[in-house]
Structure formats: structure tokens, C-alpha cells
Amino acid sequence: MLEIASDIAARAGIGLRARHLDEAASQAPPVSFLEIHAENYLGGGPALRKVERLRADHAMSVHGVGLSLGSADGIDAHHLGRVAALVDRLQPQLVSEHLAWSVVGGAYLNDLLPLPYTAESLAVVARNIDCVQTVLKRSLLIENPSSYVAFVQTTMTEPEFLAALVARTGCRLLCDVNNIFVSGSNVGFDPAAYLDALPAAAVAEIHLAGHACNDADGETILIDDHGSRVCDAVWSLYRRAVARFGLRPTLIEWDTDVPALDVLLEEAARADREAAAAAAGQAT
């Protein structure tokens, strides 16, 4: 698999949302990179033109939410072709997708749906990642999902499954620290042990976000809504991730009740401080 030169600094970036497009264009936020959702820019129009102008001054990550790498039906070639055209146009430093599925029988279900971690699923996802990497001519970063349910037929842990994908396909990993925390609480595993089990050398990006605490039949369930600041427990897990993986490009994601751009920049600045402290602690 081709490895592209990565000129993206191992500092914090922000998810670029529609309401911030004009402000980002005028003030050039001092972040390492901007991440866009591929599916928001596959048509034409003013939004894509603004992103293209921003690309001139910023490192960029294209984050897919709709390739459905876990679909037993395989990859939608039409959609992949459109993503490939966007990647070709923007030449981003990073391209990522999720360990999840959203398409079955030609219907797109608009969620990152869970997979049982079995040999069958591994074969399906590996085949689909191969397909995407062949068309994009670059390695894909695979993000661990936030989970609300596990399956009885699962035979592998999620880190084992991700490590097997790395070994089989040459993909790299996008470690979403908030998702580890959310899934650990919801389906019952130790987030620290999960981090320790990931293949560290493969981790090329980290995601951070806030989550909500909801009630399900009288029990607490964490919802990965990207609608608040990163919580203290997730900052703590992030420091552990940096200590183990080293400094990595780290994204602040915020998708629900998106706040002013300055709030995202504050969170990004905090991520840089937390990462520097964790890396320094590791070095001494």
C-alpha cells in the first residue's frame, strides 16, 4: 500500500462544521489541521468551494461516515468513486472511516452500526478495506466505534479485531478515545486495558469529543453525541493514549449544538497542553 508523506503536525485540529466555514476562512484558526466529513462535500456548490480555499492554508483530514466498511453486501462502488474524486481534489493528509456498517440491501441507515467480532466479519471488513485502499491508492485510518450493544457470537475483542485488520490490510488506526470510554461503560470493558491492547505503531490519529449520559430502563448509558466539552475521565484516558502512542494529530469533534469556533479552539489548546504534559511525563 502506498504511504503518503504526512506533513500534518502531531498537534490538535478541529472538525470543520458548516456554521464555521466563513469564520475559519477569514481568521485561519491556529490549529494543526481541519477535518471534514466527506459526505458533506460530494455535491458541488459554495460549501465545497470554501473547503477548497481552506485547503490551501491548512492540513486536512477527510473523514468518511458512509463507506460502510462492515457491509456484508460490499462497498458501494458509486459512492466510493465520489469519495475518491473528493480525495483526489483535496489531497488530504489523512483519510479515515469507521469500523461499522450503515448500508444493507441498498438502504443507507445513517448510523455507525455495530458488528459482531467474528472471523466472518473480519473477512468482510478486510475485503472492504482492501477495496477502498485500492481505489484511493493510500492507506485508510480505521476508527473504533462507540457501541451500545455487543453480540453473543463475538469471539474477538475490539482491539484484537482492529489489530487483525492492520495486519491483513496495512490500514492504520484512528483511536477515538471518547468512543473507548463510551463503549467501555456501555458494553463493559476496561478502557485502559483496551488502549494497552491496541497496536501502538498503527495509531495515526486520535479523536476527542464529549458524550451525554442518558437513561435506559433505569440504567445509565453513555451516548456519543459529540455535543459537549471533553470530560475529565476522557482527558485522563487521552493522557494515557499519548503516553503509549506518542504525540499524534488529535481532533476535537463537535456535531450536536455546535458552539462558537472559539470554544473548539479552547478545547484544541487544552488537548495540546494535555498531550505535552503526558509526553513530558513519559520522557522523564
Add this chain to the structure above:
Amino acid sequence: MSALPLADLQQAFRAHLLGAEQTALVATAVGDRIPAPARLRIYRHHVLTSLTAALGATFSTVRAVVGDDFFAGMARAFIARSPPAGPVLSEYGAGFPDAIAGWPQARSLPYLADVARLDWALNLAYTAPDAPALTAARLAAVPPDQLGGLSLRPRPGVVLLHSRYPIDRIWALNHGGDVDTVDLDAGGVSLLVFPRIDDAALASLDAGAAALMAALAAENTLGEAVAQAMAVAPDLDVGAALGRLLALGALADPGP
């Protein structure tokens, strides 16, 4: 212990998300302190609310007219019957105006489906690929004896709409326009919806310009289109009608 093949699990998950009870899916999901059905409902809730929000963003005038609850009722029925065919949510909802036309509870709002068609046209115009518009200067450079044979086509993203209701005023009323009231009996409108540099817009056309635009969109030559438009609007001022269409960027530059 059931071990559904992945393809079957995904089919069952789809049926669950769109509202059907799926005992095989529940049986393959781990239930512990939180029962499996409650866990699976989280996904259903997210899919239905996020797709309702996507339709609400695209059909913002419809939502403003009927309110969030009424809108959600129409949206959820539509989602269950016609889930998206792809992950680009701005492309979801082509069938929603017709679904609204057939929604029993919306019969007292006969203009609502046309408002939805206007929202959809604006959405298409906003996301249309860039394409240069035919300019008056370009057209003036065509030798007069060749004008009648020209094939002039709508620019990508340009849509002509007709309604028996003043949907342009309904749109303006709900988007901060300079409109306080709408007289539903004020008569119909012909609207041109078109992309601009930073957004999409709508403009009303008189009967002659609308007939000319419709005839061009139906792939007639300019000469044929003028003849058809004059059959509809005998006092058509061809120069004015064509000038109006060019000023709105309605026609594509045919290239060299």
C-alpha cells in the same frame, strides 16, 4: 445460541431500525444490566431522529409551516417506507413532496406539497455542480441566422416550478422575507430556482418567460421554443423574456 450470518444480521437490523420487531436480532444481542431491546432501541431512535433532522434541514419551509411535531410524523412515515439510497443526506428526499401530497393529515394544506417541491429545488440548486451561465454577450456573438437553431438548456441546478398557490410568498414568510400575510387565493406562480455564488435563490417569471423556459428545458431549439411560448403567451416580448432568463443565469453556456 443463534449465530446469524452477517448478511442476515444486517437485514434484521435494518428491519428493526425501520420499526419492525426482530426476535432473531434480540436473541443475538447481549442483554445484561440493560436488556437487549433497550440497547437496540438506541440505534432506532438515532436513525429516525437524525434522518428526520436531515429532511427538516432540506425541507425547512415545510417544517416551518407545519411545526416540528407534524413534520416528524410525515418524516417518520416516509423514512420507514423510503430510507435513503446513499449516505449523502442532501440528496435524500426526492420522493418526499409526493409523499406529502398523499399524507392524509395534510389534506387541509393543499399547497404543502408544492412548498416541498420548492424546498427540494432550492436544495438541488445549492448543491449543483459549478457550470458557467450563458451571457447576453455570448448570445449576441451568434450570427442572427443561426439563433433559431440554437439548443439552449437549463444550467445545472436550475428548475422551473409552477404552483396554483403563491409559494414564493409562503417561502418568504417563513424565511424572514418582507411578507406579513399570504393570500392563498392570490393566484398561481411560475418560479425559477437557480444557483448563485454563495447560495440558491428563486424568482417569479411572467407567463411568457416561463413558457420559453419550459420549451427550452423540453429540448426544443430556440426557434421552436419561441414559437411554443408565443402559442401560450401571444404578446410575448422575446427579447425581454430571453433577457430575463439570461439575467438569472438560467441557461447553460453551451461551450465552444
